[in-house]
Amino acid sequence: MEVVVDKISELPEPFLHYILSFLPIKQVVQSSTLSKRWNHVCSTIPVLEFDKSFFESKLWCQDTKETCEIQRKKVELYHFVEQNLLSRRRQGLSIKKFTLAVCLSTPKSVSRVNRWIEYVVKSDVEELNLDFQTFKWKWKSYYPLPQNILLAKSITVLRLKACRLDSYFGDINLSSLKILSLYNVGTNDQIIQNLVAGCPVIEDIGIENCCGLKCIQFSGLPKVKSIELKSNKGVETVELEASNIYHVHIQQFEASKINLVPCKNLKLLNLGKLHITDSCFNYHISQLPLIEYLSVYWCDKLESIKISSHCLKTLHILKCDKLVEVEINTPKLCKLSYLGGNTISFSVTALAYLSKATYQMLHPDAPWNVKKIELLANLSNSKLLELLNISSTKDMVILKELRDIVSSPSYRVKQLKVEISKSFTTHEFIELVDSLLWISPRLELLLITHGEWIDKNWYRETISFKFSYEKPILRGENYSCCKFLPDPCWRHCLKSVTIENCRAPANVETVRADKEILEKYFYENAKILESFQFNPKVE
Known part of the structure; x- marks a missing residue:
């Protein structure tokens, strides 16, 4: 056996x-x-x-x-936890990680958790995660954090949620703490300042949705790499001094004063929902020479900003409603995205490395005009251009009257990606393609992503157009379709078109109609077209 x-x-x-x-x-x-x-x-x-x-x-x-x-x-569960922790304490066993998520509804439950925390701290816990679930809205009624936690030299990671940290004024000694996360914690300015000062090797600080704070001031933090401050009610001022900090994210609804200038090694900066002025923003950007990533969103007082940096590689400007003018001088910028209206004026220079630009239309149904086309032109010095948040194909159709008086805005763009929410008919499909080929008249790749309901199922498909060209032979003709362009458009040099993955699962009649009208469109408009391939996806 x-x-x-x-x-x-x-x-x-x-x-x-x-x-x-x-x-x-x-x-x-x-x-x-x-x-x-x-x-x-x-x-x-x-x-x-x-x-x-x-x-x-x-x-x-x-x-x-x-x-x-x-x-x-x-x-029985409470008894198991109690006996397990007590046994470890008696055996002298250390705890690498302790997580507790429990609702404290009675004085007895509070006493029980106090004992557990005492056992855990005495067992030299390294990572401590505490979530005291509560249905109380007033933070002053939250669970008061035991003071022995703030003297635990073994803790390297401390995450606290839904508790109070507002009545401790003794020494704080978290000599091993590297990561601190506070969420929905009631506290005050002095406690937070003392807490961080009592963590000499701290590297990562996160404070979110906390109450009782007005001014967050951190200084003398040589080890800190990242600080995130989000949605802390009542915070008006943020001042940070950390010589080696790499990443800062500040999202504070009421903050009108920030000082990050001492953070000379800062590389990643997110500023959101702040009441800072143009002068404050411009000064900070000029004083932070090593920034490589900058995201600015929902800053409602910004109107005219200047971004000049020799290191910046990624820039996002999102929903700053009063912003009307942006001056960008960033020779190493690789990615640029803008989400907002079309009345903004962009002045963009020195973008030799720009590989991707994204324009998310805040009001996609607003008609195309000269201002909107100028905005698109300033975002078109990239290899790939993305046009997002478009509701329907008609939002991308540019009238002939407008095409006759302005130049194609994105003639340098080789790859264009367009995302459309709604499905479209074959006729609307042709109008869309025609308009996109006017926007970018020498494309090598066109991607159109759209959604469609079929038999109560939502499908998201990407239609791919690949184009190849011959060098145009100029015979002294004056082409009206490209009179504003430095070179002839696709109509005079397009050699081949390959269309793949056309539509979501569709019936044979729809696929055939797409093929016929697209083939007719390209052969009628491309003077020297030699090859047209249509490779549909049919299920």
């Missing part, structure tokens, strides 16, 4: 701990019943995650007996 060998159980304990760390804690508990060895392994695992899936959220039901059973199981 063949003997079955349990090779997994024979693995060294650290390997088993590593395997179990990927399982939910309930499955770890179940594994402890397999054998004495597994019981020992499970009771000594250094990663403990008692999250929402461990503590059932259902507290009662209409059936009294079922409610009692639910409460009994909850008591």
Whole structure:
């Protein structure tokens, strides 16, 4: 009779701990019943995650007996956590990671959690994640964080959610802390300043949706690499001094004063929902010479800004409603995106490296005019141009009267990608292609992405056009279609067209109609066309 060998159980304990760390804690508990060895392994695992899936959220039901059973199981779970932590403490076992997500509704539950935290801290926990779920809206009624956490020298990662940190004025000594995350925490300016000052090796700070703050001031942080400040109610001022910081993200509705000038090594900067002025913004950009990534969004006081940088590679300007003028001088810029109206004036110079420009239309149904075409022209010094947030094909159709008085805005663009929300008919398809080929008259690749409902299923398809050209032979003719262009347009040098993946799953009649009208369009308009290929996707 063949003997079955349990090779997994024979693995060294650290390997088993590593395997179990990927399982939910309930499955770890179940594994402890397999054998004495597994019981020992499970009771000594250094990663403990008692999250929402461990503590059932259902507290009662209409059936009294079922409610009692639910409460009994909850008591058993609490007892398991208590005994597990107490046993570890008595054995001197350390905890690598401890996660607790629990609702504190009674004084008894608060006392219980206080004991658990004491056990965890004394077990030299390294990563501590605490989420005190609450239905209370007033943060002053939140769970007060025990002070022993702020003296835990072993903690390297501390994430706190839905608690109070507002009444501690003693020394803070988190000498090993590298990552600090506060979400929905009640606190004040002095506590936060003391907290960060008590973390000499801290590298990453995140403060989001916290209350009680007015002025966030951090200084003397030589190790900090990243700071994120988002949606902290009441914050009016942000001042940061961190000589080696790499990334800053500030999204504060009421902040009107910022000072990031001391952060000379800053490379990634996100500024959102701030009340900063043009002069404040322009000064900061001029004083941060190493910035490579800049995102500015929903800054409602910006009207005329200047961005001059020799290092900037990516620039996003999104929904700054009062912005009417942007001057960009960034010789190394690779990616540029703009989301907004069409009344803005762009002055763009020195974009030799620009590979991708994106224009997301805030009001796509606004008719095309000279101003809108000028805006598109200033975004068209790139190899790839994306036109996004377009509702229907008619939003991209440019009238002949306008084409006759202005030049094609994107004649340098070789690749054009257009995203349209609604489906379109074959006739609308031709109008769209004709308009796009006027916008970019020497395309090598055209991608049209659109959505369509078919049999109650939503399909998103990309239609691909690939073009190849011959060098045009000029015979002294004056072509009216390209009179504003430095070179003849596609109509006079297009050699081949290949169309692939046309439409979502469609019937044979629709596919045939697309092919016929597209083939007719290109042969009638391309003077020297030699090849037309149509490779539809039919399911």
